[in-house]
Amino acid sequence: MKVSQDLVLDVSEVLLTEEQIGAKVVELGQQISTDYAGRQLTLVSVLKGSLPFMADLMRSISLPLRIDLMEVSSYGGTTTESSGLVRILKDLSAPIEGRDVLLVEDIIDTGLTLNYLLRYLKGKNPRSIKVCALLDKPARRLVEIPLDYVGFQIPDAFVVGYGLDFGEVYRNLRFVGVLRPEAYES
Amino acid sequence: MTDGESPRGPRSDHGFAHASEAEFARILDFYQVEWEYEAQVFPILWDLDGNVLESFAPDFFLPELELFVELTTLQQRLVRKKNRKVRRLRELYPGLRIKLFYARDFRALMLKYGRAALVSELSGTLGQVMTHEEADEPSAPAGPEHESDGNGHLVIDRSDAGSGASGESSPGPSRRSRAARRRAGHRSNTGSAPVSPVTLCKRKR
Numbered sequence: 001m002k003v004s005q006d007l008v009l010d011v012s013e014v015l016l017t018e019e020q021i022g023a024k025v026v027e028l029g030q031q032i033s034t035d036y037a038g039r040q041l042t043l044v045s046v047l048k049g050s051l052p053f054m055a056d057l058m059r060s061i062s063l064p065l066r067i068d069l070m071e072v073s074s075y076g077g078t079t080t081e082s083s084g085l086v087r088i089l090k091d092l093s094a095p096i097e098g099r100d101v102l103l104v105e106d107i108i109d110t111g112l113t114l115n116y117l118l119r120y121l122k123g124k125n126p127r128s129i130k131v132c133a134l135l136d137k138p139a140r141r142l143v144e145i146p147l148d149y150v151g152f153q154i155p156d157a158f159v160v161g162y163g164l165d166f167g168e169v170y171r172n173l174r175f176v177g178v179l180r181p182e183a184y185e186s
Numbered sequence: 187m188t189d190g191e192s193p194r195g196p197r198s199d200h201g202f203a204h205a206s207e208a209e210f211a212r213i214l215d216f217y218q219v220e221w222e223y224e225a226q227v228f229p230i231l232w233d234l235d236g237n238v239l240e241s242f243a244p245d246f247f248l249p250e251l252e253l254f255v256e257l258t259t260l261q262q263r264l265v266r267k268k269n270r271k272v273r274r275l276r277e278l279y280p281g282l283r284i285k286l287f288y289a290r291d292f293r294a295l296m297l298k299y300g301r302a303a304l305v306s307e308l309s310g311t312l313g314q315v316m317t318h319e320e321a322d323e324p325s326a327p328a329g330p331e332h333e334s335d336g337n338g339h340l341v342i343d344r345s346d347a348g349s350g351a352s353g354e355s356s357p358g359p360s361r362r363s364r365a366a367r368r369r370a371g372h373r374s375n376t377g378s379a380p381v382s383p384v385t386l387c388k389r390k391r
Contacts, residue, residue, distance in 0.1 A: 075212075084215060
């Protein structure tokens with residue numbers, strides 16, 4: 001993996017600018033504020049990719065809310081080789097029973113991780129559970145799960161930035177861009 | 187592999203026709219999605235007497251999702267035939283949900299999981315798996331080119347292996363017999379054994 005010192009050089013195309021993302025997050029926040037008025041909302045963010053989205057989204061919601069963080073192992077990751085099964089690396093820090101949970105995700109592509117997480121979280125008896133994803137890449141979908149709030153539907157390309165990584169790099173880009181093939185083919 | 191038969195070793199030795207299928211099964215196992223391997227055979231072409239001339243067995247069936255998945259990481263020439271089969275399948279069985287995973291999809295999946303370096307060995311002809319019997323046989327046409335022997339007999343590609351010979355006249359999809367599925371190297375994770383990253387698993391929930 002060859003990473004340029006200036007990360008922007010590894011991006012072939014800016015798919016979503018910082019401004020576009022910001023405007024969409026505000027829009028989502030307003031919609032969620034309306035929909036969850038008077039309810040006990042908990043935002044659950046899935047580390048690490050959704051961290052910037054979570055940070056911006058929670059500040060765009062005007063309601064009182066709780067936040068919580070989860071992390072699950074990813075296929076192919078070094079922490080998972082021993083079992084061959086997805087694992088919860090960081091669980092919720094507070095119960096969600098009886099609360100209205102909104103799962104905040106950076107991107108949904110195959111839906112496999114989301115499918116696992118929803119099954120797991122439903123087992124904790126929340127009052128409701130919905131999904132808010134910044135990016136939806138339907139071309140790769142295996143598990144069809146209704147997404148309640150979607151920022152953008154994106155084409156079938158490998159994207160980085162605004163939390164999305166390749167090899168743990170590029171998360172700090174302020175926009176979402178398409179990674180140059182040279183960056184991952186090397 | 188039937189329950190209780192859990193030979194250890196590389197998955198590709200256990201009946202998957204292609205290394206990409208074994209890798210895909212590992213991904214499904216990882217995320218605890220139930221799957222069956224080549225579980226159903228769908229006739230897609232009959233002669234005038236109702237005998238099945240051609241059938242198609244999608245690689246995976248995901249029962250919880252009611253979704254069939256066909257992986258095709260081979261060269262474009264062969265993909266066209268696979269596309270035709272899937273189109274035909276959709277025409278004949280409109281309620282059936284099937285997703286075709288092309289080489290580019292598989293490559294993207296590997297990239298997402300940080301396994302891009304394995305793409306070349308898991309896809310294309312490099313990823314094809316031959317049984318010892320196949321290796322000993324004279325060179326037969328590979329994969330989807332195995333479609334018809336010109337005598338009204340069902341001749342099948344590797345993914346259809348074991349679906350029976352001529353005269354299968356049922357108009358609907360058929361579940362394979364246990365023996366046929368064993369011949370075809372049937373795999374399922376819907377049993378009860380624990381999963382390991384090396385050996386094929388049965389069920390995780």
